[in-house]
Amino acid sequence: MNNLSYFELWRALLPEACLTLGALLVLAVDLAAPAGRPAASRRGVATAVALIALAAAAWAAVRAGTGGPAFGGVFALDRLTLITRLGVIGLSLLTVALAGNLSRLANAAEYLALILFATAGFTLMAASNQLLIAFLALELASLSLYVLAGFDKTRPESAEAGLKYFLFGGVSAAFLLFGFSLLYGLTGSIAFPEIARQLATQPPSALLIVALVMILVAFGFKAAAAPFHLWAPDVYEGAPAGSAALIASASKLAGVALFARLLWAGVGAPAAASWLPVLAILAAVSLVLGNVAALAQSNVRRLLAYSAISHAGALLLGVMVAGRSPGAVVYYAMTYGLATVGAFGVIAALETSGPSRRLEDLAGLHRRSPFLAGCLGIYILSLAGIPPLAGFLGKFSVFAEALRTGGLTGATGWLAFLAIAMSAVALYYYLLILKQAFVAAPKDGAAIIPTPPAARLALGVAAVAILALGIAPGLILGAF
Amino acid sequence: MNALPWTIVFSFAGAILSLVAGTRSAALARRVGLTAALAGLAAALLAATRFTPGSGLQTILDLPWIPQLGVRCHLAADGISLTLVVLTGIAATAGVLFSWNIDERAGEFFALYLTLIGGVYGVFLSADAFLLFVFYEIAIVPKYFLIASWGSTNREYGAMKLVLYSFAGSALVLGGLLWAFAAAGGRSFALADLAAAAARFPRGDQLAMFGLLFFGFAVLAGLFPFHTWAPTGHVAAPTAASMLLAGVVMKLGAYGCLRVAMPLFPEALAWWQPAIAWLAIAGILYAGLVALVQDDFKFVIGYSSVSHMGFVLLGLAAATPQAVGGAVLQMFSHGVIAGLLFAVVGRIVYERTHTRRLDALQAMPLHRLLPFGAVVFVLAGMASMGMPGFSGFPAELAILIGTWKVSPLWALFAAAGILVAAAFTLRVVQVSFFGRTAPAAPQAPADDHPFAPVTWPEKAGAALLLASTLLIGLRPDLLLNWITPALQSPLMQAALKGGRP
């Protein structure tokens, strides 16, 4: 360990450093604010600092480069890391801009600080090349998210969401740690490449399968895949809009990147036969359960939650075929994240001017705010997978990869067909949302919805990004 | 030929512009819509005048797009594409003309309409399977909003059913396409490359892939028994949308069968041929018989569309040059005729009488109250019956000739279908417009012209469509000169030999 260079460590972890510093700064500035300062300006300052921190982190991530393993192999700085970090930071930026109801939250600065901590966790997850760092990053992110979920003290659902998320998350963390320890026991190392080398020389043992199953339980929880999805509807419904946005988007992206690296570079291709079938089952169950359950939903957020479960199924499929290149699944996760952040942003805007729980509350959105309706249309259609939006390209790349690697004989091929079939089912409930927004007439007394400029900018950026990534997916796919 | 991509550009640009124009006034939005549609038609006709028929697709544009997926932005056209592009131009313009009375959210209406048109143009001009699929899907969602927002009977249900069926069909296509792509090595989506690779796939795989592709596309073409979305959806849709849906969008499905499914898997076509042919025949006869007993004017036309598309699918299934040529000609012919029929039913009659029930219409001496509508509908009805002199006759004749070669029994059933079509068309003409024809009855003064007079857009639209069907009825060689060479390209020839000689 003598040739460990702290300079390397600094370079590798500069994004996390920026974010952590930024979080601390936000807290400090807020604490240091004079007592008489109006809440709005305190919020504004805090937001500004947060945005600067995020921008700095993005710059730092680019600067870190894609040199390969860093700091003795503890961190991996490759394309996957870079793209994931940038994606996560981008999604967090949008979340910060869209968390419009900060006015409702008692301590806006703490909220923003927690977002920054969570983002730091995500970026660290993207860079981890070692079991311990992976667990650390995951926990950092998760703990921040638990608090974020329960942050709205005015609503009991938020507290319920936070608690449920914490309980589920805690259990899954336990599983993960146990699985990691078994893996260490089997291979004698905590570094991904070394684990892969060791496992390649051993025949698959029952212990390995147990370890992998436990790891996959945690993965399933993180990605909100069935049957570990039970937390998702309540958390999506109860958490404040910004938290839900972050949980649904950046957390999934970071999780996918981490587990893709863990399973392919860490456990390795030779042992893949142990964990691929399990993942396939999880993916299939998620696809079916998510779509079928979504059909029955009348609450917008819960509908998005179940659709998230079905998308998790597709993400799991993407991870299954990420062996050759993780480009497809990262693209999918990124574009899914953009659409989800946008959708929650629209919901956040709606919440400022009336109830927005049920589908019917969206009625007449095209009249109440054509801008919001248009953006919502783009996000929902992207989720449904309609070209030329990015969601379609994401699905297509994953399915193409699935059929390329497995052909129809493999599980991946069948999963791809299942996913395609389910997407037809999904279109139904997505169209229900759009029907309310575009076809139904506004209810009596429904007012025009004002949207603050920051939110408008963020929603516009998200919509344009979805369109641009749909027409030119090479921007991301080409980076791999 | 280089004018052809402008059809797509004009349509999408027109969509955005009408959305903007709609915020000012409905009249402005209409004008923008008409300009965009006419521009598309002009581009199509310009390309048509410069077109030299050759065998095979002539490339217009070939740019790399997504190298990681082997996708190129490859636009190309042959005689078949050109025929259908011209049809789209005509139908789109007529549709805009017949929507001149839409006032509410006119900008959005024309934006959705033009997006749909743009997607349709794109499908007809794509030579890359992925690009074709993208445009195919783009054309799906506007349909939902057009029907659900501006439609009539049962519109939300009809819209959802139509869109879900279309999407399910396209899901099947996506499955088949991805499978073929992956099995071919996952390097290219160009139709020629896929066809070359497909010849080496195992036979069972070929049969399954063809099944997915053909039946996926055929859902949109209204193949029995996957046709139930069509009558409901077309009845629910507003007039211009019905004209476009029955007239052009159903042809997307048939075009997909012809351009993608058949050339890629000729041997599979030979295996599936009887099943497809019998389903097509079932559609022709079943839909025709159901049309015979409908009470709602628009439902008759809706079912008649399914019946006529059955002819197209039968022609494709027969897979002889005459039959397929006839099928393409029938696509054009029915596109125009369906436009006419829906225009009369929806715009000319329903907007004025506010009823589509045949028993109510029968009680009115409609041919005296709406003489223009009566004449147009009689002519459209004659065309729909396959009366010689109109475009349907050479098309159906060619299909019969081509089908007879493969199986005279099929041709016999098809001929019976012609008779059923004559029966239900004549019935609906008679009951709707000529219900009360007692000439000696003294006219009550209140009877004279209680309806709004016929507007110039209606006359222009009807004239455009009637002229098209008459022109092609008397000079079908205008289109056959494009279509026949296109059927001699190596890709098509492989498919056409696939049928039993």
Next chain:
Amino acid sequence: MSSLPLLSLLVFLPWAGALALALLPQTSESTQRRVALAASLSTLALTLALLDGFDPARTSPQFTEKHAWIRALNVHYHLGLDGLSLILVLLTGLVAPAALCAGFRSGGGVRGFAAFFLTLQGAALGVFLALDFFHWFIFWELSLIPAYFLIKIWGGPGATRAAYQFVIYTLGGSAFMLLGFASLFNAAGTFDFQQLAQLGADGSLARKLGGDGSWWLQAVFLGVLLGLAVKVPLWPFHTWLPPAYAEAPTGASMFLTGVMSKMGVYGFLRILWPIFPRELQAAAPWLMVLALGGVVLGAWAAMRQTDLKRMVAYSSVNHLSYCLLALFAGAQSSGRPGAVSEAATAALSGTLLQMFNHGLSASALFLCVGFLEERTGGRRGLDDFGGVRTVAPLFAALTGMAMFSSLGLPGLNGFVGEFLIFRGVFGLAPWAAAVATLGLLATAIFLLTFWQRVFHGPVAGATPGLRDLTLTEAAPLLPATALMVILGVYPQLLAGLINPLVTAWAGHLTPP
């Protein structure tokens, strides 16, 4: 040959008239009548011009016009006139203006009626002149739609159903004919009647359609037969006729029976016989039985009618079946020279002459019944009248001429045709001639009953109110009546046009 495309003009002038009427909205009724009549009379004028240049000794079509039309389907625009076409075109030229005049009086607006009628006239002429299936079929089908509207809009109470039935029946038959020609095209690659006839004559058509011994040719023959049989009509495909003729307005009935029914017989002569000579010969005995059914049952049914219009309708079935009987007899025995050939000549001449004569007399009869109907407010039953002769002598005279011509009284034109038919059939198939005389008997009975009950006897029923014909009203009848007399006395006028054709044709399996 004249440099003017006379035949095209013949076909398209009535259509031009129809178009003019449709597009000129606000002219007075008398102008409309004049335009319509002029367009209709153009046929007669042009026919007389054609007669001038027509050479009966040449049996192949004259005044031909042939242009390539749809290359992809090897379709040509091909018109031609031979003796057969000529007499039918002449018939049309005579019947159509009379029918149009009758139509003017049926009320309900001149413009619509005349436009539809002229379209129908043009289509009928096209059928008689076209020599390529593609546009022959266009004219054949196009004749249905104006007829449909004429019956439906200006017809009686049951007109809707009658018109619908009429169109559907005929379209049904046409569908089979279309299918037959589709397969012929498949085999032979052409739609041209003359080329197909050549192939049919030398037997290569059978080979191309699937080889000798295969049943393709028979199947196609049946298809085409069906299409034509419904149109004539051949018993038992005649059930559409009585309601259609009875419900149609007078002018339409005149044209339907005078010209449209001849389209069917023309089809047998122009298409079925030349292209399928052997099949027709083989099927002829059965077809003769059917024709006899029409003869006998048509006449007997007419006898039992009390509605005068239906009576004339059934009598049309009867008379047309005579034509068909002679045709089938001729087809059956062709190929054997000697006495048989003479009989065949007689039969064929009889068919052609009877077509013309029946056209004249039947349309005249319908016109007369039409007069009765309109002058008495719609009554046309056998028992509604009595002693019309005393009240309306001119009318009675003209009707009597038509009736006796239809009966076949020697001295009038109807006799010539019937005599030749019977002579021919007797020489070829005596049993058929024997049975057919039953029809003659029945015809005599019902026509004489008609004559006696309506025109003779005491003045009864609606007769007192009956006004006699003025000269202008009688004008449409006069040319026909004059021809009935002239042709009765000097049939050579007409026969001379067709004799060479008939002589060359009869006794041979295939027409020249």
